Amino acid sequence: MSIDVRPSEDADKYLATDQLVWFGEVTDADAHHLRLGLPEDQRFVVDLPDGPEDHHAGIYGVRPMEMSLPGGAVVPIAGLTWVGVHPDSRRRGVLSAMMTDHLTRTREAGTAISALHASEAAIYGRYGYGMAVLTHQVDLGRGTTFTAPHLEDEVAGITTHLVTMSDAGVAERMRACQVAHAGDFPGTIIGSPDFFSLLTLEIPENLRDKERRRVIFARRGGEDVGFTGLRREHKWESARPSGTVVVGTFTGGPAARLALARRVVDLDLMGTTKLENIGADDPLLGWVGGPRGTGDIKTWDSTWVRLVDLEAAWPLRTYETDCDVVVEVEDRYAPWNAGRWRLTATSGAGQAARTDAEPDVTLDVAVLGAGHLGHSTGGLLRAGLVREHRAGVYAELARAMRTTLEPEPSIGF
Ligand SMILES: CC(C)(COP(=O)(O)OP(=O)(O)OC[C@H]1O[C@@H](n2cnc3c(N)ncnc32)[C@H](O)[C@@H]1OP(=O)(O)O)[C@@H](O)C(=O)NCCC(=O)NCCS
Numbered sequence: 001m002s003i004d005v006r007p008s009e010d011a012d013k014y015l016a017t018d019q020l021v022w023f024g025e026v027t028d029a030d031a032h033h034l035r036l037g038l039p040e041d042q043r044f045v046v047d048l049p050d051g052p053e054d055h056h057a058g059i060y061g062v063r064p065m066e067m068s069l070p071g072g073a074v075v076p077i078a079g080l081t082w083v084g085v086h087p088d089s090r091r092r093g094v095l096s097a098m099m100t101d102h103l104t105r106t107r108e109a110g111t112a113i114s115a116l117h118a119s120e121a122a123i124y125g126r127y128g129y130g131m132a133v134l135t136h137q138v139d140l141g142r143g144t145t146f147t148a149p150h151l152e153d154e155v156a157g158i159t160t161h162l163v164t165m166s167d168a169g170v171a172e173r174m175r176a177c178q179v180a181h182a183g184d185f186p187g188t189i190i191g192s193p194d195f196f197s198l199l200t201l202e203i204p205e206n207l208r209d210k211e212r213r214r215v216i217f218a219r220r221g222g223e224d225v226g227f228t229g230l231r232r233e234h235k236w237e238s239a240r241p242s243g244t245v246v247v248g249t250f251t252g253g254p255a256a257r258l259a260l261a262r263r264v265v266d267l268d269l270m271g272t273t274k275l276e277n278i279g280a281d282d283p284l285l286g287w288v289g290g291p292r293g294t295g296d297i298k299t300w301d302s303t304w305v306r307l308v309d310l311e312a313a314w315p316l317r318t319y320e321t322d323c324d325v326v327v328e329v330e331d332r333y334a335p336w337n338a339g340r341w342r343l344t345a346t347s348g349a350g351q352a353a354r355t356d357a358e359p360d361v362t363l364d365v366a367v368l369g370a371g372h373l374g375h376s377t378g379g380l381l382r383a384g385l386v387r388e389h390r391a392g393v394y395a396e397l398a399r400a401m402r403t404t405l406e407p408e409p410s411i412g413f
Pocket of ligand 1: 083
């Protein structure tokens with residue numbers, strides 16, 4: 001049975017389907033979420049002949065976003081989001097039809113890369129998305145010390161200022177900081193101005209028993225040089241204050257991050273600082289002396305990357321070492337990528353060219369997505385997820401794709 005995917009014509013039904021799939025509390029404010037950062041022409045739906053009647057069988061949406069790549073280029077990407085299939089329609093190929101539709105539309109729009117955050121690890125690999133960025137959740141005790149002797153001069157010139165996230169102008173300041181630093185932190189995903197309005201929207205239902213979310217800006221010479229978002233929660237144990245402050249992504253250069261980190265472990269009435277999004281090579285892990293310098297540390301996947309148009313995507317980034325490898329690419333959902341490519345990197349510049357030469361390596365397009373932001377993919381050969389036809393050639397490819405520093409995790413979207 002062929003499944004038709006088409007643009008949404010009914011915003012209420014689209015929203016109702018999302019609310020059914022995600023079974024959260026439905027509030028009057030939810031329509032805002034639909035409007036902010038999810039353009040009307042980027043909402044897509046599936047209906048099946050046998051229903052459901054009052055909902056769609058499946059929906060997805062695309063946020064127009066940008067992402068920084070190794071070398072500093074900031075390129076447009078399709079931010080895949082709002083993916084959901086009605087409980088009655090699941091496991092009948094609705095998601096597969098929507099993914100085929102998404103990849104075709106994205107390529108036609110001239111966008112080379114799609115990216116997402118996955119609700120479950122097993123869903124998106126089959127569609128050619130590779131797990132491209134790791135993130136840590138790090139707990140720190142109050143008063144944790146950070147040691148960074150060569151940053152101290154720079155940190156001395158930085159001050160920090162707490163404001164309320166929903167205040168006028170804060171979303172614009174946050175976005176400006178992110179734009180300014182994205183090139184230095186490849187993997188950063190920059191949302192549209194509307195998306196930042198969504199991020200800073202404070203709906204009453206989310207405020208029960210909670211304070212309004214705050215932002216601490218780092219400033220130098222009257223200019224914003226970084227920020228992080230946070231929310232404090234009260235807790236009293238044996239009459240002693242032992243609250244938790246949950247802190248979002250850090251944005252800014254290393255000195256600004258250090259000033260912000262010191263501030264968030266030194267908030268009155270807090271016992272624990274929970275940092276939600278710390279990259280695998282974030283300087284913070286060096287400042288505390290490694291994992292056991294934290295109270296707790298957990299690792300999981302952040303951004304998944306899909307090369308929608310391999311030929312266009314390969315040269316968008318730079319490469320730290322040279323390579324010249326013939327790759328047989330398997331790509332069931334974007335057949336225009338499938339087949340033999342000569343992937344080269346010379347003095348930093350990459351080129352992907354069609355070839356009839358015998359392949360050195362056979363791999364799924366997801367492997368190239370996993371490595372596109374610089375994340376190490378060398379281990380996939382040992383894991384049996386890559387087939388090598390000429391010994392040592394996969395290492396050449398993996399070495400060229402990886403970067404000295406692991407990529408930056410992104411804010412959830
Ligand atoms: C995840 C979800 C979108 C899958 O939709 P679906 O229409 O059932 O998927 P399909 O029928 O197209 O499945 C395609 C393949 O993926 C597999 N698959 C789908 N969801 C999976 C999951 N959560 N875990 C493992 N495999 C999964 C199917 O088994 C099927 O495999 P096959 O091709 O080998 O038979 C749906 O279950 C859902 O809406 N879940 C809740 C919301 C959610 O998690 N959305 C994703 C947001 S990032």
